[in-house]
Amino acid sequence: MKKIGFLSFGHWTASPGSETQSAADVLLQSIDLAVEAERLGVDGAYFRVHHFARQLASPFPLLAAVGAKTKKIEIGTAVIDMRYENPHYMLEDAGAADLISGGRLQLGISRGSPEQVIEGWRYFGYEPAEGETDEEMGRRHATEFFELLRGEGFAQPNPRPMFANPPGLLRLEPYSEGLRERIWWGAASNATAIWAAKLGMNLQSSTLKFDETGEPFHVQQAAQIRAFRSAWKDAGHTRTPRVSVSRSIFPLVDSRDWAYFGRSGEEADKIGFIEANKRAIFGRSYAAEPDVLVEQLREDQAIAEADTLLLTVPNQLGVAYNAHVMEAILTTVAPALGWR
Template sequence: MKRIGFLSFGHWGPVQGSHTRTARDALLQGIDLAVAAEELGLDGAFFRVHHFARQQASPFPLLAAIAARTSRIEVGTAVVDMRYENPLYMAEEAAATDLISGGRLQLGISRGSPEPARNGAAAFGYVPHEGETDADMARRHAADFRRAVAGAGVVEADPRYAGGATGLLPIQPRSDGLGERIWWGAGTRKTAVWAAELGMNLMSSTLLTEDTGVPFDELQAEQIAMFREAWAAAGHGREPRVSVSRSVLPLADEEDRRYFGLSALREGRDQVGALDGVLSRFGKSYVGEPDAIAADLAADAAVQSADTLLVTVPNQLGVAYNAKMLETIATHVAPALGWQPKGSAART
């Protein structure tokens, strides 16, 4: 059964037409939109993490607040830039959030993406070891984080204050099962294989930092197939999760056409360009009449290969508009992909 959630980049700023003029607006509206999405029967509320920008930067307070206001919907990140993270502190924060949610946290992590800061992680106190790249450091942080989440001892006990205990102490609290709900945001086929070998779920967005000349959805479907093959070869004892992201903007009324009608002309095809000096392929946006979008997404090879579809939302247009857009997707687009509403929405 296909899962469908929304992905918010959490933009905010005092610009014309914005309903999220402050960081507080963006945070509180993120909570309200997650509540609305659960009422619509959707499966997930995910947030991008981006430092030194007017976007969401510290996900765990937001996700914990959403978890306290909801009962069923998954809450997650797409993705946390591991260059910036203290692995042990993040393990405590993630475990606490997962306990509040009752085991609904889906934590996307990665090496991160281009950002406005030069050497931003260094400002947080993290620099690569000698011979390491930024990507190496992110993977090292990710490995330390995953070990801590799994309950590995990380610091020697002091018997004077640990009730006589000796050996290595794990972080506290812990949340059983969280380790199986960690996803790696992979930008290439090679990193997808690496994530599979380590037992992380796969999170793939609307960008791949490689290009073979085939359409984006076919390249991404190949990435997913290689991930699944590597997962099977590694012999993990569970089925992996795979998510893809898409920009989906149905034009159901005049308000939609006023906002996004021109986008249907500009963004209906893949784009290829250089990103940080690497030839990359960007997936197209799905803009148009809901029935046409449903047919196009049903023919998208990667959407069909994934178990979870995350649709990006224009969060600065406010909760009411985005809830209306998600309702249109839930009603007129998602059923064509094999999705059914969950919770109380399934009975209405």
């Protein structure tokens, strides 16, 4: 059995072929898609966060709205760039969204990826400490956020408060019990996956990672997952961690599918560079008739290792088409692979 969710980057553009012409369109359609996904039996609705871009950027209002409109589906991010975040304010937002959803928040965070502007986090008021890189700053923000999720009091109460305080030091409110076990780290390397395991975060592994061995993407990603699980065990954590991978998967079952993805040209991994000098490997997309797709996916070692699969959706094609894709995967692919 495998949990299956969707992952939307929330693109919008005023081009004629886009179903999401504005930011309002993509936000409202994201809610509608989550409702439709829950009706189909999809397990999770996840959203990517990119600043300074015509994409989803402020996750907590959206997550709260999705949580209020649904009953069972997990709601989450993949991922929030922690270089841009105030851990204290984020704790309040995350706690509120989790309580609204009844404890369904699965919060993916990371140090972030290359953004639309140069050092965009500076515009949000954040500066690395002396001798610290922006990557280290993101991890520092993440560690502080993760510690705040313990719910322990740390702030000295005012002796003459406006409202009566409970005894002792105060914590941030609203506090959501259990959210700390539902924090995921988006890791692009084996080392960061191991770091996340030691802290006790779940693992999100995306469609790219640093090319550390020259092997196919899915082989490297599977090795990363095994390294994460080994480090988790060595750290002595008592609960079982969760691991997700993301894939673009399109069963070709009707004329629309063939028109959009019949000649995708992305049947192989790609090599590129991020941040100028870091060699990265980007995983292939899958688009084929269901029986062919099943055999292709059967060979993907990382999907086999993960307990959760996030399907990256082309959100600009609209709610109805994306629901069609998810339904096709649930009915023609997942059962044949033992995911359902």
